[in-house]
Amino acid sequence: MVVVLAGGVGAARFLRGLTAVVAPEDITVIVNVGDDLELHGLRICPDLDSITYWLAGLVHPEQQWGRADERFTVRDELIRLGHEPWFTLGDRDLALHVHRTALLREGMALSAVTADVTRRHGLTLRLLPVTDDRLETRIHTVDGRDLHFQQWWVGERAVPDVARVEYRGAQAARAAPGVVEAIVDADVVIVAPSNPVVSVAPITAVPAVAAALASTAARVVGVSPIVGGRVVRGMAHRLLPAVGADVDATGVAAWYGARSSGGLLDAWIVDSVDAGALPDVRALGMTASATDTLMDDPDIAAALARTVLGLGHAWPQDDRPGGPA
Numbered sequence: 383m384v385v386v387l388a389g390g391v392g393a394a395r396f397l398r399g400l401t402a403v404v405a406p407e408d409i410t411v412i413v414n415v416g417d418d419l420e421l422h423g424l425r426i427c428p429d430l431d432s433i434t435y436w437l438a439g440l441v442h443p444e445q446q447w448g449r450a451d452e453r454f455t456v457r458d459e460l461i462r463l464g465h466e467p468w469f470t471l472g473d474r475d476l477a478l479h480v481h482r483t484a485l486l487r488e489g490m491a492l493s494a495v496t497a498d499v500t501r502r503h504g505l506t507l508r509l510l511p512v513t514d515d516r517l518e519t520r521i522h523t524v525d526g527r528d529l530h531f532q533q534w535w536v537g538e539r540a541v542p543d544v545a546r547v548e549y550r551g552a553q554a555a556r557a558a559p560g561v562v563e564a565i566v567d568a569d570v571v572i573v574a575p576s577n578p579v580v581s582v583a584p585i586t587a588v589p590a591v592a593a594a595l596a597s598t599a600a601r602v603v604g605v606s607p608i609v610g611g612r613v614v615r616g617m618a619h620r621l622l623p624a625v626g627a628d629v630d631a632t633g634v635a636a637w638y639g640a641r642s643s644g645g646l647l648d649a650w651i652v653d654s655v656d657a658g659a660l661p662d663v664r665a666l667g668m669t670a671s672a673t674d675t676l677m678d679d680p681d682i683a684a685a686l687a688r689t690v691l692g693l694g695h696a697w698p699q700d701d702r703p704g705g706p707a
């Protein structure tokens with residue numbers, strides 16, 4: 383079983399490559415829920431939905447969130463009803479939120495709802511929210527406000543400087559059913575090239591997940607989301623300084639820490655342009671490798687997945703590409 387810790391868009395591209403290399407039924411994705419929010423009485427799960435839409439071939443190709451071929455008749459009516467929608471919800475996307483919220487209101491746990499939704503979208507890989515409990519990423523701004531992550535990112539375009547990031551509810555959050563078992567029994571655990579601060583950290587902030595990651599016999603292999611000192615997508619460069627991490631491949635590896643010294647990673651993959659950083663990463667106490675990580679081309683995403691599996695010692699010896707390393 384290949385386990386992936388994932389956020390939204392960066393993870394979805396990586397997963398597209400992974401599913402070309404590993405049978406989807408052998409993949410369990412543990413997904414961040416800190417981005418989730420309630421709007422119009424509906425529960426919205428952006429990271430779970432981005433991955434679902436991506437892998438089902440339904441995602442809006444430019445946005446890489448929400449649905450392609452979308453219409454906004456409901457939003458336009460909500461505006462006539464006096465709402466000022468700051469978070470764009472298209473008609474097709476809204477149907478998913480209506481469906482999910484109805485099941486949650488009937489008492490179904492988010493993990494069970496997610497299994498229903500992924501099945502209805504024809505996915506065979508397993509998506510697990512990290513927890514069925516409330517866990518919310520809050521952005522405390524330098525000007526003294528306490529904002530939901532989406533309010534800061536979408537509502538205010540990540541303009542306000544960040545003083546502190548809080549994973550509200552994480553300490554009390556229980557791992558969702560199957561999460562701990564997946565990590566403990568994994569052949570490899572992959573940290574996707576997601577936002578370290580608002581996608582990966584809310585997952586590892588759940589105590590039972592942190593304990594499972596510390597004890598699993600599987601190697602934990604991460605892929606840097608920062609290439610050449612720049613984010614590939616999103617706003618990690620606005621958050622890493624707030625948590626004391628440098629905005630480069632080595633800085634993120636140092637922030638995650640080496641498992642040999644109580645941190646997360648056994649191995650770290652950087653983009654080819656950052657090959658010069660390999661000695662610094664290795665000095666942190668982890669294995670390191672450089673390869674092409676920009677996954678616009680599905681073949682590159684598949685090659686990256688093979689490299690990750692190789693570093694995770696999860697690649698069957700007999701068919702390792704190019705023979706044993």
Ligand code: FO1
Binds near residue numbers: 475
């Ligand atoms: N991102 C935006 O920049 N603007 C939006 O209006 C917006 C709406 C939205 C609706 C549903 C959804 O699943 C995602 C949406 N996103 C939007 C993206 C979202 O902020 C990100 O997917 C993650 O939460 C951050 O990685």
